[in-house]
Amino acid sequence: MTVPRSTLRLQFHRGFTFDDAAKHVDYFAALGISHVYASPVTTAEPGSMHGYDTVDYTQVNAECGGEAGLKRLADKLRAHNMGLIVDVVPNHMGVGGSSNAWWLDILEWGRHSAYARHFDVDWHSPDPALRGKVLAPTLGAPYGEELAAGRIALHFAADSGRFYIGYGPHVFPVCPIDYPAILQSADRADLSALAERFHGLTTQPADQPRAAEGRDMLREFVAQNGGSAIELVLESYSPADPVTRDRLHRLIERQHFRLAWWRTASDEVNWRRFFDISTLAGVRVERPEVFEAVHALIFRLYQEGVVDGLRIDHVDGLAEPREYCQRLRQRLTELRDTAPYVVVEKILGRGEPLRDDWPVDGTTGYDFMNDVGALLHDPAGAEPLGETWAELTGRSPRFTDEALAARRKILAENLSAELDRAARALHRIARDSLTTRDFTFTALRRVLAELVVHFPVYRVYPQNGLRSAADNVYFEQALAGARETLSRADYVVLDRVNAWLGGSAEEAPNVRGNAQSQQQGQNGAPPSHAGSARRTAQTLFSQLTAPVAAKAIEDTACYRYGRLLSRNEVGSDPGEFALSVAQFHAANLERSQRFPHAMLATATHDHKRGEDMRARLAVLSEISHDWSATLRAWSTLNAPHRRALDGKPISSVSHDTSYDWSPGPAAEAMLYQTLVGSWPPDLKPDDEAGVKELAERVAQWQLKALREAKLQTNWLAPDEAYEAGCRDFLFDILAPQRRNGFLRELSAFVARIGRAGALNSLQQTVLRLTSPGIPDLYQGTELWDFSLVDPDNRRPVDFAKREAWLAQTPPSEFLANWHDGRVKLAVVQRVLALRAHLPELLSQGTYLPLAVRGAHASSVIAFARRHGNAWAVVVASRLAAGLLGEEDDGSGLSMVDPAKWGDTAIEMPADLAGRASFDWLSPAAPKVDENGLLYLRDALSAMPIAVLVEDGVPRS
Template identity: 65%
Template sequence: MTYPRATLRLQLNHTFTFDDALAQLDYFAALGVSHLYTSPVTTAQPGSMHGYDTVDYGTVSAELGGEAGLRRLAAAVHERGMGLVIDVVPNHMGVGGSHNAWWLDILEWGRHSACARHFDVDWHSPDPALRGKVLMPFLGAQYGEELASGRIELKFDARDGRFVVAYGPHVCPVCPTDYAALLQSANRADLDALAAHFQGLTTQPDDQPRAAAARDALRAFVKRNGTDAIDSLLEGYAGADPVPRERLHRLLERQHYRLAWWRTATDEVNWRRFFDISALAGVRVERHDVFEAVHKLVFRLYADGVIDGLRIDHIDGLADPREYCERLRQRLVPLRATLPYVVVEKILARGEALRADWPVQGTTGYDFMNDVGALLHDPAGAAPLGDTWAAISGSDASFAQVALEARREILAAYLAAELDHAARALHRIAREQTATRDYTYASVHRVVAQLAMHCPVYRIYPANGLRGPIDNRYFSVALDAARAALPRANRAVLDQVDAWLGARSPDTAAQAGDAAAAAANPNPQPQPQRTQTAAQSASQNTAHNAAIKASAKGAGNGGPQNAPLSHALIAQRTALALFSQLTAPLAAKANEDTALYRYGRLLSRNEVGADPDDFARSVEDFHAANAERQKHAPYALLATATHDHKRGEDVRARLAVLSELPADWSAALRAWSTLNLPHRRNDRAGSTDWAPGPAAEAMLYQTLVGCWPPDLDPGDEAGVRALAERIAQWQLKALREAKLRTNWLSPDEAYESDCQAFLFDILAPQHRDGFLHELAGFVARIAPAGALNALLQTTLRLTSPGVPDLYQGTELWDFSLVDPDNRRPVDYAARAAAIDDEPPSAKLAHWRDGRVKFATLRRLFALRARAPELLREGAYVPLEVRGEGAAHVIAFARRHRDSCAVIVGTRLAAAWLEGDVPLVAPQRWGDTAIVLPEGLAAPQWHDWLSDTTTTASEGNRLLVRDVLAALPVAVLSNLAPGRAGTQP
């Protein structure tokens, strides 16, 4: 297969399996996509609805249909000339429960487990209670309470001949070194004889085969004699009597894990998690053996031609993303004759670009989602909407300020253990050098916290322990902010931490010089090398490359095993990896999962990959971003909806209209708040604690406006109720994610209940003539402009440089909210029924049913099939627009050899619309025209969206009143379809 020309993202789970996808394959082919692009297919926790909690990398999920089902789907896909891209999750696995064999092995054998280095476990915790142990923070209440209640139980697994400690669905193996004492505790001759098999066992790897043989004997005994004897043994560790409970406690104390209340994880977890989720443990894929184990199935499926490309999940969680991508590419290339297609899930900050030295095709498309989303917003609306939000919320803080405060809170309340790990790694370096041995842990901790809080990007990507010029550009922002925030007494520590975090190499001679300087100067003030040139960085990196690449086996948190690396370099790389693996989840947790739920100027800019302070982008900005994409990442995905979006693509498109009507929106907010004042809870005179509160109420109104279905009548009680139930689900998540008056760790259920009651009250049937009428009327007023934005967004996604990605179900209007709302089952029958040969323009009058969007997608997929290179990688040419309506038009051309297309769209046109149709009247455009450059001409231009033809006027200009007469968007080409609306 060649690289995709268009992908369709499918969320697989036990309710939508490989065979379910296979049943819809004719429909997917009729849409015109070239590749299916699925969520993870490896075995996940039972019942997983997303697949990101992998428990076995080596098998295809049986719940999805197993490898046979995957191969069946792939064969049918390939028969239709299509391809298959799968999601790979190398950063973390699902733990807890009883299904992850790697995790269970380290619980059983501790640091001597064959899998002990598969996960980022700190086996040398400074806490004596965790030294050599794994924290298991899965108890629903405090350990003593759960132990006394009998919910922690010693059990015997007859199938495996294994003693385990069970707590609900969680299973923790007992180390075989304890089996002899366990069996002897029953005072039975038969069990004493079995105990002899386990006598003298140690946890050393050489003893583990003997333990397996001893378990075989135990299993055979039970098979012959039943479990009566074992059951009698277990009674000695159960019951309400304190004696057996104390016996169980002493047994637990000897294990390689510590059972703990789930709340302890924030402060004490001694292994890397995915964000703050204790059910997902970080995997050390930087190690060669772990890398191979994680990808063994993927490589086999790719070599066999089952899959054609990979999407790498959460690339920023890895110790060294660059090295990972290089290794992945090196392993994939020899397996197939064609180059592998690999994209990475990477959130780019404002002004940040994907690193050019990563051998991948690009990102999964959040950067494009941000670019096109910002284009839909009127910059003139930023200030008045900001004033309205400040008046409602009582704060004029920018999003950056809100996010900074969120980072401070997240570090303290959610990622304290992760911060501790990074600080301790740096403090260990300090203790090993005479010049810095007196730097205290507390001072290093303060420095690391400030640097992490102020890092302007998700993370930096040092090479071989050294920051390059791009890293320094971002790190210097954090460094300056930390220097301003820290006490003067900590600045020397800050400068030294800067050096350890990649400002300079830990060269042995340099260390010796530092030590000598320290001896001569009792108060050293090391100065960081803040501004490396590219040449300096390359020179320093070269000094380590031979050693680092001498072996492909990973060791430590950031380096190869058995390579001749100095201890200092390993320590520095470890500290750098831990720091980067702190800043990435901190940014995501604080920005995406906290600040975006607190800041509400306009929720259409509160999206993954977006910066709400970056309110709007000009046409020129959009052209510049597309030109960069065409030059550097022509095969990157282009997304406007994903399984992780906060709001559906058409919700955002509609809310963007409010940027054009800020005064009207402000008036509506005031009127609705007054109208619904009687429904507030706990609204006492002078109180500020009423529910839901002014900020949450305002965000609720935005959400209602954004996702109100176009065809929903306020008198439709069942329809309004269904909407209310969806919004209630969003509201609960939004309130807890904001972490202001309730949160996931300690929910205020009374407040949450009051907020839900407020929601259901204002949407109650008896208010159909009050608030519901006002709400529906406002939505009806802005919905045409929202639909216009949505059609523009769709057209730009399918015609910009890159590979457009279609998220499942968004062929029709997408008014979904954050997950799980955006992962609801898709009605494919309704979508299949929408297929016909009519042009999108014929469906504009009935735009509310979404078929105009559906037809637009199909027509442009057809154009991409007709000329794949034209829209995927053809030259990108911004076009000049002149005349009275120029500010309301975006136009560009795509050109590849003899094929060309001109894309024209309407923007910021809310004030120009008349009536109920999302179309500017042709006469309104006046003399507005698109100037075609020399060399871009055709006798006639065929519009793939209206089946009309246009001829350029004198001066090689296209009059907008002609081009956009039938639809608010047009895609003109010198290529005409063989048959309108069909695939060639």
């Protein structure tokens, strides 16, 4: 297996192509990267900036340079002994426009389409209006209004010979069985003759080739005779006249799709979506033919050596993640002699293990990002910051309360249709038994909803219809929560649902009223379909808990709860405030033993705040009382700039905890944290252009945050007056005339915590580069990363600047000018060089936590990596705001004065006693005394972090 030494994530789109990346391969190599890690390369919706809306799995995205461009990039990487890892999206496809041929085919032919089973469509909806149809919730207003307004119309595509219903950019093919009626509507002999080609057609697969022949004749007819005859046909279905509009409506009603207002999706959609996004349709990759179709291009590129490894997106959306990973590994192994490198995007709860029976190399690193981020926080700040948050906002100090409310909201308003579908699966099981036939759909839905609401992790993974012991750890928590909220009358239903969802192998017999079936039930032989019905219900349950968790936690509660925003991150639990050194060591040890090649991330294309923004905000946990006082002072100072809900200015507002003013207490408190975290290190309050640029970025974040919170406004029904008031508030407090008021205070506060924030960043960086696993670098984060949520975190990267700043100078030489970020770049370059110089040391070396003693032992983390006779001892300052002291002029070093460490020392491995080790990050060579102690005043004399190396080479 080709295991990466380090990876660099790049976001490809039409503005940054494969050829653009190839221009910077020299830089990537000089930085020390071994593999470029690409966003999805398959064809996405035109103009996609992320690539996760795949419309064609069989072609490399032409907007990014196509297959030729991808191969040019791969060749350039090979020339530097580098490799390529690509992101694969097997869970869903983009269906929001007119580019997905598979989706268009099922719109045209319905359940007889060759791709009908490629997508997770419920063709047997209980709604008569949707039986055999696909809901198309794309209309901007109710269907009748859009039809009457003429925005829905019949069109003809001359290049393909197809009739289709058009709505804006959307295309809905008309089934060819309706072509005779359409063509005969113009009452022309030539068109009636063409109509004969389509007479007697059915939707059966055997008839579909005849339809293709007829369309070819139509295309030739138009090419030879012009489009005037077809125009007459279209006029007979014109929405402008009531008679022809009614004909158009009746034509639409006969199709295999139902055009609908976009707001119907949450309640009525009859196909699995990616979360609640109605432009992304779930793919049934568990079916062998679909699996092969989805991966055919990737398999070929892997076999040809273009691609070296895969990152699997949203593995929890799949019906059977375990089986998927096993099948993927097997197929890849068949294609090349070397074992493939495969990681999965998986959100893990605290203590939740990545399953051992998934043949993958680990996760994409959200778990590490959570661990190292929590390590930066002082646990003493949790309670006072929670109390301040509750006092200022009137909201709960506990994240669990926000999470529970958010789960209920998402389930009721965003994923109601998905809940209905899962409840129907359970209802079908119930109806198959005399003992449960009286369990109503409503009762089952109520019970199921409580299980989903209280589910503590993304999902479970039953095998052969039964949950494992690991699954039951989390399912029991959901059961306990459901019992607390359900009536006792529902307990019998809850117990049975527990069994059906994998809690018991016992299966009630299928009794339908006849003697033979009753005898079968008495003999205890379950019907042949019973196990399949249970597995269907289990799959639908798991494909419901995962999106509910994602939408409720990441996309709702994290925008409502603001105790400290540095803990509100993808893959994190904001309720878990801090992680101890011992807990961090334990997580590293487990990873080294179970998944030593997992990715280690601190920034991703999905992060809500840049890694250095989080590191700076974490400092607030160390000065919680000062920050609480600052919040109150700023709230008072800026009260005159608040707006009423209609966006108009108001002179003053009391500390009301309701949302009767803009932006409201919670949104305002989170806004101040965002400004503190994202303020560039060198930005001055009198820099009007710089402040305005920041304000525009924060305004973009603010709008998304307000809508994601789903309180005063949301994506479904935006309150534009409230949003405008919030934006006005932001621009008012950052206006040039505040340069001597709020802007000066904001800038001064950032300067005060800036050094501690930079120290946290360097600690986070060195831990990512030296912990067990494969360090992943997100594009551009070699320098300070104070980005906000997408699209801010996907802005263009100035790679030329970064390349120009590469140097062989020790990182310690750049510490004095830490504001420019070169010290971080130098640390990344230097430690990646170590990984290349002694590759086994950090990729395979034993992980040894080191004890620290002395007055400031709690402000240090240290561990050793050992491989053979080679050693690397990693030392980092932590929770050191109190040791740094005040900074007023911005010129201080981002490290603790060595003298302040006093007697603090690391208990070193016996093999290193009495020896000096070379610091990979500075000219220092601190010596371990004869008692095996390494004093921090020596180890951290030049930098707040150190990587002390003993390469095991005998010295003469």
